[in-house]
Amino acid sequence: MSPMETAGVEPADFLAERDFGGRDREALLSELSRVLPRGALLVSPEDARPYECDGLTAYRQLPLAVALPDSEDQVRAILRICASLDVPVVARGAGTSLSGGAMPHKDGVVLSLARLRSILALDPLARTARVQPGVRNLAISEAAAAHGLYYAPDPSSQIACTIGGNVAENSGGVHCLKYGLTVHNVLRVRAITIEGEALEIGSEAPDAPGYDLAALINGSEGMLAVITEITVRLTPKPLTAKVVLAAFDDVVHAGDAVAAVIAAGIIPAGMEMMDQPATRAVEPFVHAGYPLDAKALLLAESDGTPEEVEEEIGRIREVMAANGATGIRVSRDEAERLRFWSGRKAAFPAVGRISPDYYCMDGTIPRKRLAEMLTAIATLEGKYGLRCCNVFHAGDGNLHPLILYDANAAGELERAEEFGGEILELSVEYGGTITGEHGVGIEKIGQMCSQFSRQELAMFHRVKAAFDPRGLLNPGKAIPTLNRCVEFGRLHVHKGGVPHPELPRF
Amino acid sequence: MQTNLADFIRDTPEGREADGILRKCVHCGFCTATCPTYQLLGDELDGPRGRIYLIKEMLEGVAVSGRTRLHLDRCLTCRSCETTCPSGVQYARLVDIGRAVVDRLRPRPAADRLRRALLKESLPRPALFGAALALGQAFRPILPGALAAQVPRTSGRGTWPQPRHARRMIVPAGCVQPALAPDINAAAARVLDRLGISLIEVPRAGCCGALRFHLGDQEGGRRDARTMIDAWWPYLSQGVEAIVMTASGCGAFVREYDHLLERDSRYAEKAKRIASLVRDVSEVVAAGEARLAECAQRSKPAPLRLAFHSPCSLQHGQKLRGVVEPLLVATGCELTPVADAHLCCGSAGTYSILQPEIAGRLREAKLAALGAGAPEAIATANIGCLAHLQAGTATRVRHWIEVIDERLD
Numbered sequence: 001m002s003p004m005e006t007a008g009v010e011p012a013d014f015l016a017e018r019d020f021g022g023r024d025r026e027a028l029l030s031e032l033s034r035v036l037p038r039g040a041l042l043v044s045p046e047d048a049r050p051y052e053c054d055g056l057t058a059y060r061q062l063p064l065a066v067a068l069p070d071s072e073d074q075v076r077a078i079l080r081i082c083a084s085l086d087v088p089v090v091a092r093g094a095g096t097s098l099s100g101g102a103m104p105h106k107d108g109v110v111l112s113l114a115r116l117r118s119i120l121a122l123d124p125l126a127r128t129a130r131v132q133p134g135v136r137n138l139a140i141s142e143a144a145a146a147h148g149l150y151y152a153p154d155p156s157s158q159i160a161c162t163i164g165g166n167v168a169e170n171s172g173g174v175h176c177l178k179y180g181l182t183v184h185n186v187l188r189v190r191a192i193t194i195e196g197e198a199l200e201i202g203s204e205a206p207d208a209p210g211y212d213l214a215a216l217i218n219g220s221e222g223m224l225a226v227i228t229e230i231t232v233r234l235t236p237k238p239l240t241a242k243v244v245l246a247a248f249d250d251v252v253h254a255g256d257a258v259a260a261v262i263a264a265g266i267i268p269a270g271m272e273m274m275d276q277p278a279t280r281a282v283e284p285f286v287h288a289g290y291p292l293d294a295k296a297l298l299l300a301e302s303d304g305t306p307e308e309v310e311e312e313i314g315r316i317r318e319v320m321a322a323n324g325a326t327g328i329r330v331s332r333d334e335a336e337r338l339r340f341w342s343g344r345k346a347a348f349p350a351v352g353r354i355s356p357d358y359y360c361m362d363g364t365i366p367r368k369r370l371a372e373m374l375t376a377i378a379t380l381e382g383k384y385g386l387r388c389c390n391v392f393h394a395g396d397g398n399l400h401p402l403i404l405y406d407a408n409a410a411g412e413l414e415r416a417e418e419f420g421g422e423i424l425e426l427s428v429e430y431g432g433t434i435t436g437e438h439g440v441g442i443e444k445i446g447q448m449c450s451q452f453s454r455q456e457l458a459m460f461h462r463v464k465a466a467f468d469p470r471g472l473l474n475p476g477k478a479i480p481t482l483n484r485c486v487e488f489g490r491l492h493v494h495k496g497g498v499p500h501p502e503l504p505r506f
Numbered sequence: 507m508q509t510n511l512a513d514f515i516r517d518t519p520e521g522r523e524a525d526g527i528l529r530k531c532v533h534c535g536f537c538t539a540t541c542p543t544y545q546l547l548g549d550e551l552d553g554p555r556g557r558i559y560l561i562k563e564m565l566e567g568v569a570v571s572g573r574t575r576l577h578l579d580r581c582l583t584c585r586s587c588e589t590t591c592p593s594g595v596q597y598a599r600l601v602d603i604g605r606a607v608v609d610r611l612r613p614r615p616a617a618d619r620l621r622r623a624l625l626k627e628s629l630p631r632p633a634l635f636g637a638a639l640a641l642g643q644a645f646r647p648i649l650p651g652a653l654a655a656q657v658p659r660t661s662g663r664g665t666w667p668q669p670r671h672a673r674r675m676i677v678p679a680g681c682v683q684p685a686l687a688p689d690i691n692a693a694a695a696r697v698l699d700r701l702g703i704s705l706i707e708v709p710r711a712g713c714c715g716a717l718r719f720h721l722g723d724q725e726g727g728r729r730d731a732r733t734m735i736d737a738w739w740p741y742l743s744q745g746v747e748a749i750v751m752t753a754s755g756c757g758a759f760v761r762e763y764d765h766l767l768e769r770d771s772r773y774a775e776k777a778k779r780i781a782s783l784v785r786d787v788s789e790v791v792a793a794g795e796a797r798l799a800e801c802a803q804r805s806k807p808a809p810l811r812l813a814f815h816s817p818c819s820l821q822h823g824q825k826l827r828g829v830v831e832p833l834l835v836a837t838g839c840e841l842t843p844v845a846d847a848h849l850c851c852g853s854a855g856t857y858s859i860l861q862p863e864i865a866g867r868l869r870e871a872k873l874a875a876l877g878a879g880a881p882e883a884i885a886t887a888n889i890g891c892l893a894h895l896q897a898g899t900a901t902r903v904r905h906w907i908e909v910i911d912e913r914l915d
Contacts, residue, residue, distance in 0.1 A: 042551070046573050050550050050559035057507055057533045068549055095550065096535040115548035134548065136539055159590070160539035285592050352532040352593025357508065407508030408529075 011461040013471050016483040020107035020475070023087050025064065031085075032067060032109070035077035040115075042066040051110050054095040054102040055157070058359065058413055059442050063090070063104030070115040072192070072228040079226060080196035082109055088475050089194065091222040093134060093165030096157040098348075098360045099441030101169060101221050105475060111226060113164050119143050120229070127234040128187060128204060133164025133227045137171075140232060149234040152179035155437070156345045164227045170219030172437030174270040174344060175301075177395035181437065183218035185233045191217065191225035194472045199225055216463070221439050222474040224467040238303035241269065242313050243340050246320040247294035247327040251275055251378075251390070254296035255371030257323035258394040261300060262367055264319050266312060269301040271395030272344050275374075278389040278402070279343070282350040288343040291327055298325075298394065299340055347391045348402065355387070355404035359416040362438040363427030367397045376426055377401055384419040386412070398436030399427070425450055440478045448478075449485035457482070507531050512567030519769060520603045521565065527600045528562050530593050531555075537587035537597070542850045542868055543580050551577045554587035554597050561604035564611070575608045580864060582857055583720065584818035584850035589825070598823075599765070602724070609722050625856050626721040629682055630713030630730065636685040663688035666695050669704035675748045675790065676741050678734065679710040681717075683753055683889040690889070693911035694752050694787050700801050700914055701794035705750060711737035715766070716759035720855050728770070731763055735776050748785045752907060754888040755855065757786045758823030786820065787907055788829045788887065795836055798910070802837040805915035812839045813881035814906065815872065815895065817888035818850045830887060830906050837913040842879025846871075853894035869898045877901065885909050 033041050042048050043065050052060040064087070069075050082089045088108030095102055104110045117134035124147035129140055137158040141150040154173035155161055161171070166182045167189060179185070188202040202214035217224060248254040254273055261271060274282075274297045279290045290297060298320065302312040317328055331337035343350075351358045365373055374390065381388050389402040403419050405412040424434040424447045434440070434447040448457070460479040464471065480488075509528045515521035537554040538544045544553030551560065560574045578601060587597050614622070629635055675698070677691050684691070695705040714734055719727025738749060751757030759766075761784045767777035791798060814831055821827045831841055852858055852868030873895065876884050884899070885906040886892050896903040 039549075042549075044571070044573065046560075046563070046568070046571060047551060049563055049568075050556040053533065055534055070548075094535055094538060095555075112548070112550070114550075117548065138539070157534065157536065160535045160537075282592070285594065346536075346592035349532050349534040349536060349592035352530050352534075352595070356529040358532065408510070 011458070011465045014458055014461045014482055017476050017481050018471055020086070020088050020105070023085055023107060028081065028085050028087055028109075029065060031081045032065065032078060035074055035081070036067060036069060040068040040070070042068070048110075051092070051095070051112075052104060054092070054097040054100060056098050056100040056103070056441070056443055057357070058407070058417075059100040059103050061104045061106050063110045064107055066110040066112060068112045068115055072116070075111065075113070075116075075226055075228055076192050076196045076198075078109065078111060079192055079194055082472060083194045083196065083470075086470065086472070088472050089226070090474050091164070091168070091226050093162030093168070094136070094157075094160050096161040097165065097169065097439065097441060098362070099169075099435070099439045099443040101439050101441035101474075101477060102165075103442050103477075108475075113162065113226075113228075116228065117162075122147070124149060126204070127236070128231050129234055130229065130231045131163055132229060133167075134162050137161050137163055137166055144234050148237050150237055151185065151232055152176075152235045153182050153185050156348060158345075163230055163232065167218050167227055167230055168220060168222050169439040170437065172393065172396075172398065174272055174341065174393065176437070177271055177393070178267050178269045179235060181218075183215055185235075186214060186218060186230060187233055188231040189214060189217050189227055190229035191227045193225045194468050194470070204231055219439065221441065221478040223464055223478055224473065226473070238269075240306045240309045241301055241303035241337060242309050243299055243301040243331045243337050244313060244316050244320065245290070245329045245331070245340050246298045246300070246325040247291045248296045248298070248324060249294065249326050250324070251296040251374045252371040253324040254298050255374055255394075257298060257320055257325065258370055259368045260323050261316060261319050262395065264315065266315055266319070268312075268316065268395060269303040270299070271301070271393075272299045273297065273390070273392040273394040274299075274344060274347060275390040277354070277387065278347050278351070278391050281354045281389065282343040282347050284353065285346055285350050286339065286343040288339045290343060294326065299344060300395075301337075344391070347389075348400075351389055351402050351404065355406070357405050357407045357413075358389075359403040359405060359420050360438070361399060361401045361403065361420045361423050362435045362444070363424050363432055364396070364398045364436040365427050365430045365432035367394070369430045370394065370397065373399065373426065373430065377423060380419055380422055384415045386415055386419055388419070393436065396436070397432065399423070421447060442477055445477065445480045445484065446488035448480045449488055454482065457485070507533055507562070509562065509566070511565050514567070515565050515607065520606070524561070524565055524600055524603045527596050528558065531558055531595045532593050534593070536590050536592065540586045540590045540848055542582060542584060542586065542852075543864060545849070546864065546867055547580075552580055554581075557581055557601065557604070558595070558597070561600060564604065564607060570608060570611055572612055575612055575614070578605050578608060580861060582818070582850045582852070582854040584854060585822035586818060586848050586850065589822045589848065602719075605722060606724055621860070622721045625859065626718045626723055626726065629856070630717050631681070635682055639685050664692050664696070666692050666707070667699040667704070669706060671699070671702050671704040673703045674706060674744075674746050675703055675750045675785075676706050676708050676738060676746050677750045677752060678708050678714070678738070678756070680753060680756065680889075681710070681713040684710070686889055686893055687905065689908060690752050690905045693905070693908040694750065696911050697791060697798075697907055697914065698750075701791065701797050703790065706741070706746070708737055708741065714756045714760050716756060717855065719759070719766075728766060731766055731777070732770075732773055734760070735763070735773060735780055738780060739776060742779070742783070747783070748790065749780065749783050750785055750787050750790055752787050752905065753890070754786055754817045754820035754824060754826075755890050757784060758819035760784050761824060786824055786826055786829075786887070788820070788826060788833065791833055791907070791910070792829050795833060798833060798914070799836040801914040805913060807838050807913035810839050810883065810909070810913075811842055811879070811881045812909065813842045813844055813876040813879060813884045815844070815851060815876055815884060815886040815891060816847060817886055817891045818854070820887050821848065833910060834885065834906060837910050839909065839913075842881045845875045845878065847875075851891050851895055853888070853890040855890060858890075858894050865894070869894060873899050883909070
């Protein structure tokens with residue numbers, strides 16, 4: 001197909017990212033300041049700089065301005081202004097993304113939703129909560145606790161991350177093995193398009209007519225519309241929950257044990273793995289009593305009625321023992337259960353205690369290949385001369401290798417990125433994907449070219465264009481343009497041919 | 507986090523300390539969740555992670571305006587973020603460095619300087635503060651409502667038991683506390699006397715240094731600390747086993763004298779020794795909890811529904827969480843549930859005076875949380891919180907040691 005023919009079936013900005021330079025900055029700022037309260041528009045670099053990155057500090061970009069609206073009307077007004085002046089908009093929640101999803105655009109506005117943080121309604125009978133996007137994940141569970149309910153998806157950053165960000169990234173968490181990802185726990189989303197139009201997606205009823213757009217908006221990374229209201233499903237707190245803490249003297253045995261638990265027909269409420277370096281980093285903060293001499297720890301939780309939990313815990317113990325666990329403990333009470341988990345939840349930041357910087361990966365592989373992946377990572381540590389801590393949502397094969405590096409040491413970041421890239425490509429090779437729950441953002445956009453074909457990427461762009469034809473929402477994220485793929489050199493090369501000879505090289 | 511400190515600070519002791527702290531921060535943002543000002547204002551710049559970023563930029567040589575200072579001023583230094591931080595970032599130390607640097611690079615406007623100077627020269631002087639307070643109380647009937655609410659009421663002082671035990675500890679007289687609540691130290695002495703410890707009050711020697719230090723006069727704060735050390739030092743050779751603090755705000759500061767004076771060759775060693783002997787009164791009472799429960803059983807006190815407000819300086823600054831509450835329960839108090847107990851009440855030293863709007867909103871939220879269980883009284887552990895909360899509620903606010911004192915025979 002010639003370039004001309006391609007242009008006919010592929011969206012206009014599929015080939016290359018749009019250039020948003022040269023917009024009328026003065027007009028933008030004066031219009032924004034008219035619709036925002038005092039102090040809600042940050043313009044000077046001094047004020048805007050702390051917004052230049054989210055949880056992924058390796059990628060930074062100073063925005064043109066930061067807007068801090070406190071109502072849906074203000075959000076709508078901001079979007080209309082940006083649309084009329086052709087200015088990009090990057091939505092941001094708590095800024096805890098690990099894939100740079102909220103990294104600003106140099107010619108764009110950061111739209112912070114942190115001030116939209118009210119729980120609008122909580123219906124204990126229908127077991128739903130209607131909340132604004134800036135409500136913290138954990139705050140929903142805290143509000144629901146009085147009714148014996150909670151919001152099930154629990155990303156490790158749940159203390160801080162917002163529900164709007166969770167929907168945008170389709171976040172998972174320790175318990176999504178049994179209770180599902182964000183998409184399985186969100187009933188309805190209200191969002192504003194770049195044109196300022198309100199969309200109602202999904203419904204509070206179990207099913208809605210038409211296409212299931214809720215599945216599309218969850219994980220859309222701020223590319224389709226800006227979320228302003230979410231109705232989440234609340235889950236009854238289980239009567240009992242206990243967690244098994246199993247120690248292994250070999251990471252490979254631990255990986256095999258994970259596959260064996262699932263093969264035995266058990267779906268634990270959560271099944272997590274931490275290797276020795278990760279365990280040693282968190283123990284001084286959480287004092288969970290983790291065995292520090294173990295090469296790997298597995299945490300497997302069972303919840304339900306006391307009888308169910310007793311029976312399931314017994315079976316989990318048996319499988320762990322049969323797969324070479326060197327020590328097995330079961331949480332004796334709720335405090336100990338929470339302590340066992342607290343180390344896992346704090347694992348990423350706690351790595352800050354042993355390394356100034358880390359690069360967190362998010363690949364997913366079939367469970368049965370966990371052990372193989374761990375062995376491969378150990379080899380890559382040698383190849384790149386960098387350490388790697390492994391923290392996995394083992395139950396669903398979601399890997400979070402944390403590559404340790406020192407951003408102050410020349411070349412280490414680049415080595416870390418290459419190391420990470422190689423892990424992700426191995427994930428695809430093993431039959432998995434490049435992201436489990438953190439989203440693609442800016443971080444994994446290059447690997448998207450390995451995961452998907454040109455036709456598939458074009459389809460993604462067409463979906464994006466249906467919502468946001470001019471590509472103003474979070475441009476340059478999640479779905480790569482074709483020239484970016486060529487730049488990264490990561491489109492599959494078949495039979496020695498140069499891919500896309502029609503595209504200019506950089 | 508990557509750092510590249512500028513020449514003006516890189517090789518100074520402050521620069522090295524700041525660099526070490528910054529490098530531990532991984533920018534995860536967990537701290538924003540428990541930061542009172544971020545939760546209130548919803549701006550990255552008013553949370554710990556944003557402030558760390560502002561400080562980092564400044565130390566890397568980027569020009570700063572009064573905006574950076576504004577956001578550092580809005581920080582309560584409650585240290586809730588330190589409790590939350592899994593990476594072990596010593597935020598309070600970094601913000602101290604940041605504040606000193608911003609004051610140097612961008613001196614405050616004259617009016618702001620004057621206000622701070624007045625506070626730091628009046629509050630730490632017991633005689634002056636006492637006289638001003640008496641004046642305010644005398645004129646309360648004719649003061650406008652808002653101002654009248656700022657003038658706290660005081661109570662009298664009860665008896666101080668004669669020193670009769672072999673075990674002895676000292677308690678500093680304090681600066682603001684004796685004028686506002688003179689019975690707190692005496693109540694501590696009476697409780698400890700029952701536990702077999704004689705508490706000796708060290709005559710007024712001024713402020714521990716926290717006030718001046720946190721008002722931007724770090725050198726003045728160090729001077730105060732040296733005066734304190736000189737006042738307490740002679741007691742150590744007389745077999746005094748601990749320095750008991752009845753105001754957790756002061757305790758949190760004195761506990762870090764070793765860090766404060768580590769570069770002072772004359773005082774470094776002494777400061778280390780003093781810091782190691784500091785105990786919050788709750789730690790001392792907790793060590794005698796069994797005895798306390800016995801005393802309470804004998805006196806059979808009437809039931810009391812109480813809401814406990816743990817000051818930030820106690821739970822975050824001194825990391826003493828869950829120490830006071832069981833003591834209150836042991837003396838028959840029923841503690842009402844308090845939501846968001848980790849959040850600051852807005853007092854925060856002179857913060858309530860310098861940032862009245864934020865402090866007022868935080869107090870409102872705190873009093874609502876404390877009042878949720880309809881308590882008969884509120885107990886706390888720091889004179890600052892006590893006075894600040896009392897100014898916003900008709901429910902009586904007291905130091906927990908006074909509550910316990912009354913409940914023993």
